Amino acid sequence: MKFFNIALGLALLGAHNVVNCMVVPPGAESIPVCKKIGVRKEVRSLTATEWQAYSNAVAAAYNDKWVDWFGFYHSRVADTVHGSSQFLVFHRHFINSYEDILQRYNPAVTVPYWNMMVDFQNPANSSVLGSKYLGGNGVGPKNCVTSGLAGAWTLYPKGRCLSRVYNNGTKINPWYSPEYVTSVMQRSTTYADFRFSIENSVHGAVHLGLNGDMGTMSSPTDPVFFLHHVNIDRLYAQWQAVKPATRTFMYDGVDHKNIPVTVKDSITGTSTPVYAVMRLGYGNMCYTYDTIKAAKGDTTALVKRQPRKCIKRPSPATQQIIMKLPPKVLEQFYPSFAKGPGHPLENEMATISPLQPMAADACAADFKAPPPNENMRGKIPLPSKLPDDWIKMQGSSVAEVRALEKSAYDVVDALNRANYLSPYMV
Numbered sequence: 001m002k003f004f005n006i007a008l009g010l011a012l013l014g015a016h017n018v019v020n021c022m023v024v025p026p027g028a029e030s031i032p033v034c035k036k037i038g039v040r041k042e043v044r045s046l047t048a049t050e051w052q053a054y055s056n057a058v059a060a061a062y063n064d065k066w067v068d069w070f071g072f073y074h075s076r077v078a079d080t081v082h083g084s085s086q087f088l089v090f091h092r093h094f095i096n097s098y099e100d101i102l103q104r105y106n107p108a109v110t111v112p113y114w115n116m117m118v119d120f121q122n123p124a125n126s127s128v129l130g131s132k133y134l135g136g137n138g139v140g141p142k143n144c145v146t147s148g149l150a151g152a153w154t155l156y157p158k159g160r161c162l163s164r165v166y167n168n169g170t171k172i173n174p175w176y177s178p179e180y181v182t183s184v185m186q187r188s189t190t191y192a193d194f195r196f197s198i199e200n201s202v203h204g205a206v207h208l209g210l211n212g213d214m215g216t217m218s219s220p221t222d223p224v225f226f227l228h229h230v231n232i233d234r235l236y237a238q239w240q241a242v243k244p245a246t247r248t249f250m251y252d253g254v255d256h257k258n259i260p261v262t263v264k265d266s267i268t269g270t271s272t273p274v275y276a277v278m279r280l281g282y283g284n285m286c287y288t289y290d291t292i293k294a295a296k297g298d299t300t301a302l303v304k305r306q307p308r309k310c311i312k313r314p315s316p317a318t319q320q321i322i323m324k325l326p327p328k329v330l331e332q333f334y335p336s337f338a339k340g341p342g343h344p345l346e347n348e349m350a351t352i353s354p355l356q357p358m359a360a361d362a363c364a365a366d367f368k369a370p371p372p373n374e375n376m377r378g379k380i381p382l383p384s385k386l387p388d389d390w391i392k393m394q395g396s397s398v399a400e401v402r403a404l405e406k407s408a409y410d411v412v413d414a415l416n417r418a419n420y421l422s423p424y425m426v
Contacts, residue, residue, distance in 0.1 A: 034286035071221035078217035083395025085253035163212035192253030376425035
């Protein structure tokens with residue numbers, strides 16, 4: 001039966017090539033392998049030297065007006081790259097272009113990601129939104145960010161400041177948890193499903209939680225944008241890597257005109273075909289993620305130059321907690337766990353995804369990861385809903401997004417009814 005399915009698929013695909021059981025679209029087979037691969041890491045796992053190198057490159061790009069340019073360009077194409085299948089592939093290309101600019105100033109730099117899911121309970125309390133990294137909420141009548149990487153920036157037009165306006169005063173309403181994202185990773189069987197679920201949950205929640213510049217289509221002017229979207233791209237890359245033979249070049253759904261898409265479509269604003277950005281390690285996509293390297297057995301991707309005692313990861317027992325949920329919950333929301341341990345790259349609670357990412361400059365000899373708060377058992381908070389105007393601005397259907405949010409709430413409700421204690425609730 002498997003042979004018949006493969007044969008039928010090849011007949012339908014016509015001229016497509018097969019490489020190591022992967023169906024490769026015409027044109028993609030000639031894209032060369034990268035000679036050098038950069039590794040994108042969680043921002044809190046960077047050494048002080050690595051963070052300083054990244055900060056210096058960003059500052060140089062800011063001084064040369066690249067920050068303004070990326071914000072302007074994103075605003076010009078936003079209508080075509082949100083609420084459609086272009087979302088993930090466009091932003092992969094967009095981020096890579098930004099990384100190319102930074103590497104003009106320092107070839108060793110890669111853009112880090114912010115695993116904001118581990119901060120979902122109280123995002124405003126994350127160290128990433130502190131003075132050491134990206135700065136916090138805006139202050140004063142113009143809601144200006146005054147600390148962190150962009151604390152002194154002035155932006156186009158008219159020399160304005162970078163603005164943030166948290167969506168709950170001095171706090172940020174809860175985001176989507178690692179448990180929810182794990183559910184999305186395991187339940188999404190098509191590119192279109194995965195794109196829609198991620199774009200209208202984790203993606204939107206962070207933009208609207210910070211608000212200000214992040215709540216506009218010029219959001220790349222906020223340095224959070226790139227760390228946020230690199231995390232989205234990490235999730236996409238992991239989803240692909242779970243089943244590389246079928247998912248690497250999987251591209252379905254519709255564009256902003258509701259026309260079915262193909263991998264031969266051009267990425268908005270470029271002559272680059274979609275297939276050219278879909279396989280990491282080829283062409284201009286010369287990067288990977290620390291989590292993907294770790295899943296392939298390269299644990300140095302996570303622990304390089306870091307004392308092992310400083311790594312805050314879940315214990316093996318912690319990872320098993322969610323797998324002990326009632327069978328009906330697993331079958332409905334965690335189909336891979338219902339069958340066994342699942343693939344590590346579709347499990348945001350695996351050892352390759354730190355419980356609380358490493359802190360290179362805050363490692364004490366007697367450090368112990370804080371245990372989850374027993375008082376929070378069965379009390380995972382519900383994530384905020386996206387406003388109608390944001391959904392429409394993104395080109396999505398309000399009714400479809402509300403159905404997605406209902407599904408997300410069902411996950412949370414099922415976990416809470418099972419008296420589940422999230423290891424991320426501290």
